[in-house]
Amino acid sequence: MPKQLPIDPGQTYSADKVRFTDIPVHAYKGDLAAEIARWGKDGLRAALRHMLVVREFESMLHAFKSTGAYRGIEYVYKGPAHLSVGQEAAAVGSAMALGPTDQIFGSHRSHGEIIAKGLAAVGAIPPGEVTSIVESHSDGRLLDLVTRHVGEAGGDPAEAFLLTGVLAEIFMRDAGFNRGMGGSMHAFFTPFGAFPNNAIVGGSAGIAVGAALRAQLTRSDSICVANLGDGSTGCGLIWESMNFAGMGQFRNLWQPPFDRNPPVLFCFTNNFYAMGGQTRGETMAWDRLSRIGAGISPGQLHAETVDGSNPLAVADAVARKAEILRAGEGPALLDIECYRYSGHSTTDTNAYRSRDEMKAWQAHDPITRFRDRLVDGGIITVGEADEMVEVAGAQIEAVTRVVVDRQLAPAVDLEASPTIIGDMTFNNEAIELGETAGDLLAEPAETSAVKSIMRKARSGIAEDGSQLSPMRAVTLRDALSEAILHHLTHDESLIAYGEECRDWGGAFGVHRGFADIIPYHRLFNSPISEAAIVSTAVGYALAGGRAIVELMYADFIGRAGDEIFNQLAKWQAMSAGELRLPVVLRVSVGSKYGAQHSQDWTSLVTHVPGLRVIYPATPHDAKGLMATALSGNDPTIVFESQRLYDRVETFEPDGVPADYALVPFGEAAIRRAGDDVTILTIGPSLYPALDAAGELAGHGVEAEVVDARTLVPFDYDTVIASVRRTGRLIIVSEAVERGSFANTVAANVTRLAFADLKAPPVVLGAPNWIAPGADMEDKYAPQEHDICDAVLGEFFADKRVNRRGVRNWDIAGMAKRGL
Amino acid sequence: MATEILVPQLGNEVTEAEVTEWAAAVGDNVSASDIVVVISTTKAALEIEAPCDGTLSEIRIGEGELTEVGAVLGVIE
Numbered sequence: 001m002p003k004q005l006p007i008d009p010g011q012t013y014s015a016d017k018v019r020f021t022d023i024p025v026h027a028y029k030g031d032l033a034a035e036i037a038r039w040g041k042d043g044l045r046a047a048l049r050h051m052l053v054v055r056e057f058e059s060m061l062h063a064f065k066s067t068g069a070y071r072g073i074e075y076v077y078k079g080p081a082h083l084s085v086g087q088e089a090a091a092v093g094s095a096m097a098l099g100p101t102d103q104i105f106g107s108h109r110s111h112g113e114i115i116a117k118g119l120a121a122v123g124a125i126p127p128g129e130v131t132s133i134v135e136s137h138s139d140g141r142l143l144d145l146v147t148r149h150v151g152e153a154g155g156d157p158a159e160a161f162l163l164t165g166v167l168a169e170i171f172m173r174d175a176g177f178n179r180g181m182g183g184s185m186h187a188f189f190t191p192f193g194a195f196p197n198n199a200i201v202g203g204s205a206g207i208a209v210g211a212a213l214r215a216q217l218t219r220s221d222s223i224c225v226a227n228l229g230d231g232s233t234g235c236g237l238i239w240e241s242m243n244f245a246g247m248g249q250f251r252n253l254w255q256p257p258f259d260r261n262p263p264v265l266f267c268f269t270n271n272f273y274a275m276g277g278q279t280r281g282e283t284m285a286w287d288r289l290s291r292i293g294a295g296i297s298p299g300q301l302h303a304e305t306v307d308g309s310n311p312l313a314v315a316d317a318v319a320r321k322a323e324i325l326r327a328g329e330g331p332a333l334l335d336i337e338c339y340r341y342s343g344h345s346t347t348d349t350n351a352y353r354s355r356d357e358m359k360a361w362q363a364h365d366p367i368t369r370f371r372d373r374l375v376d377g378g379i380i381t382v383g384e385a386d387e388m389v390e391v392a393g394a395q396i397e398a399v400t401r402v403v404v405d406r407q408l409a410p411a412v413d414l415e416a417s418p419t420i421i422g423d424m425t426f427n428n429e430a431i432e433l434g435e436t437a438g439d440l441l442a443e444p445a446e447t448s449a450v451k452s453i454m455r456k457a458r459s460g461i462a463e464d465g466s467q468l469s470p471m472r473a474v475t476l477r478d479a480l481s482e483a484i485l486h487h488l489t490h491d492e493s494l495i496a497y498g499e500e501c502r503d504w505g506g507a508f509g510v511h512r513g514f515a516d517i518i519p520y521h522r523l524f525n526s527p528i529s530e531a532a533i534v535s536t537a538v539g540y541a542l543a544g545g546r547a548i549v550e551l552m553y554a555d556f557i558g559r560a561g562d563e564i565f566n567q568l569a570k571w572q573a574m575s576a577g578e579l580r581l582p583v584v585l586r587v588s589v590g591s592k593y594g595a596q597h598s599q600d601w602t603s604l605v606t607h608v609p610g611l612r613v614i615y616p617a618t619p620h621d622a623k624g625l626m627a628t629a630l631s632g633n634d635p636t637i638v639f640e641s642q643r644l645y646d647r648v649e650t651f652e653p654d655g656v657p658a659d660y661a662l663v664p665f666g667e668a669a670i671r672r673a674g675d676d677v678t679i680l681t682i683g684p685s686l687y688p689a690l691d692a693a694g695e696l697a698g699h700g701v702e703a704e705v706v707d708a709r710t711l712v713p714f715d716y717d718t719v720i721a722s723v724r725r726t727g728r729l730i731i732v733s734e735a736v737e738r739g740s741f742a743n744t745v746a747a748n749v750t751r752l753a754f755a756d757l758k759a760p761p762v763v764l765g766a767p768n769w770i771a772p773g774a775d776m777e778d779k780y781a782p783q784e785h786d787i788c789d790a791v792l793g794e795f796f797a798d799k800r801v802n803r804r805g806v807r808n809w810d811i812a813g814m815a816k817r818g819l
Numbered sequence: 820m821a822t823e824i825l826v827p828q829l830g831n832e833v834t835e836a837e838v839t840e841w842a843a844a845v846g847d848n849v850s851a852s853d854i855v856v857v858i859s860t861t862k863a864a865l866e867i868e869a870p871c872d873g874t875l876s877e878i879r880i881g882e883g884e885l886t887e888v889g890a891v892l893g894v895i896e
Contacts, residue, residue, distance in 0.1 A: 448857070448859075449859075455837075469835055470835075472885065475861055505863065505864075509861070509862035512862070646861050646862075
């Protein structure tokens with residue numbers, strides 16, 4: 001299907017100017033009467049109180065970190081404390097303008113934001129609902145702790161619940177909102193609209209865009225706010241995310257009612273320093289942060305610079321942006337300038353800023369200024385304001401006394417349950433697919449791509465025993481297509497995107513014809529923004545959707561490194577299982593294109609806990625494993641070898657099932673039986689291994705060939721049962737040998753089956769250097785003769801024949817040379 | 820004069836293709852560069868243009884049938 005947006009050369013080359021409009025800087029001029037009318041006197045007093053609670057909370061952490069005590073409570077807190085003293089007006093002002101179901105995503109410095117959002121939510125959600133939220137969390141255990149031990153000094157029970165849950169999370173206790181698995185920099189509580197904070201600078205940007213995309217597709221009225229620091233404007237993901245949220249296709253190509261931009265606000269709390277680097281004037285080019293909106297979209301992201309020392313200026317700006325977002329006209333950007341009095345962290349000695357500067361900003365203390373304003377306006381008396389300070393102090397003290405007490409609020413019991421953290425890694429849930437989705441553009445069976453697959457033989461073996469061509473039998477590519485299309489056509493929460501995913505059909509044709517069936521909003525081309533592709537998928541999934549996204553080449557994992565290794569892999573465990581991340585990430589392992597397009601990086605992703613990793617080698621498995629990946633609620637990386645896309649099914653007598661079928665993870669497959677040596681293969685190495693097995697039989701060696709199928713989870717039982725019979729193990733993969741997952745398997749098999757081994761296991765991978773171009777590839781990825789050389793050379797000295805491959809490495813000598 | 824519509828070279832390793840759809844019927848007048856037939860390889864669909872002006876006089880490979888590089892898909896007179 002060709003593009004619907006033709007590029008006209010005449011229009012392209014006509015003389016014109018790119019125009020910009022002015023970006024407002026500190027334009028707020030609200031008068032108190034108007035603000036009273038807007039928020040009520042109670043609302044304004046609540047804003048002051050919330051700022052005081054945040055200040056006291058952060059001051060408490062500061063006291064523990066710097067003196068080991070707070071109000072006579074002694075406690076050594078070993079974790080991080082990136083405090084937001086001075087930024088209270090930004091957090092509270094923003095929370096005032098947001099509704100309880102609006103979602104904030106924060107940074108490493110977000111204690112204040114969660115507390116402010118939570119306090120605002122407690123005030124805004126009907127009391128009955130608040131009660132049911134606090135009663136149902138952790139089966140009532142947290143509420144029970146609060147009720148029994150925090151007592152009346154903790155103030156409103158729901159507020160005490162919030163503060164206890166946050167502080168217990170920061171202090172890594174089981175009573176924390178996420179059982180202490182997140183800690184200070186990752187605390188959150190979604191029922192109050194506080195979504196994950198992120199210890200990786202800028203990490204929330206793409207996640208918030210993904211969550212906003214979910215809001216857009218479910219036609220929810222909620223908006224998503226990415227709370228970011230000024231320093232994050234130096235990070236690539238920020239730019240990728242702003243562009244992603246502003247993509248032209250939302251308005252130009254998506255059909256109503258989805259033809260809107262994701263409602264996301266990039267809300268920069270600009271405290272002028274990124275650790276010790278001064279953003280304005282030193283480390284950034286923008287001069288005013290809000291300027292960057294002008295570079296992103298014609299609407300300039302509706303960017304503004306706002307006075308972050310005034311909660312009412314912030315609330316006014318956030319409310320105006322929220323209105324724009326709810327109208328589908330986002331994304332938007334706010335640059336909220338405020339000064340952080342505390343250091344970056346508690347080890348910060350403020351060597352990078354002068355005392356004079358810090359003193360000058362004391363005069364702009366947001367709490368003092370706001371209190372004075374309310375006093376001047378007759379909204380509160382000095383006495384009432386002072387009492388408010390006392391009450392906030394008592395509230396934080398009451399909560400703190402309980403949380404520091406290890407008897408009352410212990411950490412999870414790793415003595416009694418040593419694997420309890422590991423058990424939070426995966427949920428191992430699976431969904432049941434529903435009826436056919438109601439939003440399809442065409443009946444799949446009526447489309448040419450599906451008809452084309454339906455005409456093919458399911459088995460790759462003809463009646464006469466010959467192998468069918470990939471035009472005549474279902475290929476691994478077709479099998480992947482069938483599984484993905486089945487899910488897309490039976491699950492409206494599932495979306496698919498990546499580069500070239502729609503019109504092109506995926507760079508390797510796996511999505512071919514899907515554009516005729518799946519509407520734009522569930523199948524679209526993404527920008528070349530690998531970080532945003534993965535990050536938005538994480539956000540879309542943790543907000544309740546499901547995503548299958550593609551990186552084209554496994555080599556591009558590097559472009560999405562943080563998003564795969566720190567976000568996709570970790571949020572389930574860091575949330576203690578509260579969050580589910582049903583994301584399938586497809587990556588292909590290339591060939592012929594050289595060092596940056598041919599790498600098997602399975603070992604990188606298996607190394608990081610939290611990712612299921614599969615590498616199907618047959619069409620049957622490709623269909624079944626992909627279906628299992630898409631059915632699951634855990635993140636899964638699917639490796640696809642480009643060399644195998646045209647493979648037909650030659651193992652299963654009935655071929656690739658025509659109907660939907662699952663292949664379970666964690667079950668290796670024996671592809672050839674033998675008693676003399678076990679050849680364990682990962683991905684496409686299956687085929688040279690089978691050829692080698694045939695050749696070895698000629699030497700009187702019967703090889704058992706085992707296809708790993710999935711690496712995480714991994715099936716040691718099948719491998720070890722085989723090794724117990726054969727006594728010999730060689731593991732073949734296309735990953736470079738150093739640090740390969742194959743070495744992990746070799747080490748474990750050695751431990752688990754040492755008595756049965758006749759020789760140490762051998763790992764045969766790619767050598768520890770770059771993948772060369774097409775003509776040299778057969779000296780890189782292990783071939784049939786390399787496997788025969790290794791098996792005969794290492795295991796059967798009496799049957800040795802002249803070596804045919806070039807691999808005769810002196811492992812230790814090469815290592816000394818760095819190879 | 821009859822002009823054959825041929826299956827073009829489809830890449831180094833591709834020998835087979837399937838006729839996915841005829842965009843013209845026998846007897847239709849076609850102009851050079853009109854898309855007359857769509858063929859598919861294992862990976863991608865390819866639109867094939869009429870090599871000359873004329874009338875599609877013959878379809879030799881029907882929709883859904885397999886063919887090979889160099890084969891005659893149809894004839895324009």
